[in-house]
Amino acid sequence: MKTDAIFYEIFKELPNIFFEIIGKPDTNTNIYEFTAPEIKQTSFRLDGLFAPVAEFTNEPLYFAEVQFYKDEQFYDRLFTSIFLYFTQYQPPNPDWFAIVIYDTRSNERSYPQRYRSLLEPHLRRFYLDELDNAPDDSLGIGIVRLVIESKNKAGEFAKNLIDKAKEELTDTLIQRKVLEFIETIVVYKFPNLSRKEIETMLNLNILKETRVYQEAKAEGREEGREEGREEGREEGKEEGKLETKLKMIPIFLELGLTVQQIAERLELDIEEVRKFLEDI
Structure with a gap:
């Protein structure tokens, strides 16, 4: 599954989910803009960045990275990308956090001691398979957990999320976005199923041929x-x-x-x- 793409879309459209993951659900997401800035003249690109809009420069920057496989050079690239971003963009914000979202703790490499001075003040790590401790009634956390749910449980889990979304979300636009995200995640998990088969599985008929949907099907093909x-x-x-x-x-x-x-x-x-x- 191309997790970077799906998480980018989730955080872009539903930023409250990101702040719920990091334990700050009361954050005013309206003061943040989410982008994926390119670091010029290098091969680095940040997965995502929550940067406060101009009127709120005293708020922290959140560099969001999604990592679903073990990479021995991950932290080297992460901090290199962040400091190159500081050099090229010169943000005025006095504080920043590197948020790394792992599917499971086993995919994290040992933390390099050369970056120990950055560990406590700036790095925050979260493990999706350990979000079971989150409130059961959290729709946002449920959507993220669906990404790592096993295939034999994903269909039923997705249908429960759909029921929860229909029950809790009164804004029809937000509800539709949430339902589309749930379907798209299922597409990634079952790339060999047709669009009709997935809609039948979930009792829905709203799946659009979005970029993420097309990438999922292309990956499956x-x-x-x-x-x-x-x-x-x-x-x-x-x-x-x-x-x-x-x-x-x-x-x-x-x-x-x-x-x-x-x-x-x-x-x-x-x-x-x-x-x-x-x-x-």
Whole structure:
């Protein structure tokens, strides 16, 4: 699953979810603008940045990074990107936090001691599989947990979230966005299902062909093509082995072996050997 894309869309459209994850649900999200700034002349790009709008420069910056695999150089790139951002953009904000969201604690590399001075004041780490301790009635946390939910539970979990969204969200625009996010996450988890099948699974009919939806389907198609190529390679290998065995039949025949002996020696069905001999 391309987690960067889905989390970017979630934080962009529903920023309250980000602040709920980091334990600051009362934050006024209207004073923040969420972007994914590019660090020029390098290969670095930040996953996301919550930067206060111009009237609130005393509020902190939140650098949001989503990390779902172990990367030994992750913290090097993270802090390099942040300090390059400071150099290029010169933000006036006096404080900042690096927020790293892991799917599970096992995907975090050991923290480099060279950055120990940044650990306590600036780095905050959160683990989605440990959000079970969050309130059960939290719709936002539920949406994020759906990302890491197992496939055999994801369908039912998504339907519960949909029911909760319909019950709690009175603003029809926000409700629709939430429902679309839930469906999109399910698309990522089941890329081989058709749009109609997913809508049937969730009892919904609102899924749009958004960029995120298209990326999910493209990812699924590519995986399918790769599986097909792998199957094709395996089939080709088997065909090659069979062709080699068939070429050996006349040689064994000249050596005086019977059809049954040839079949046993080459591990072929006796009818295959007979058919080959009839055709030559």
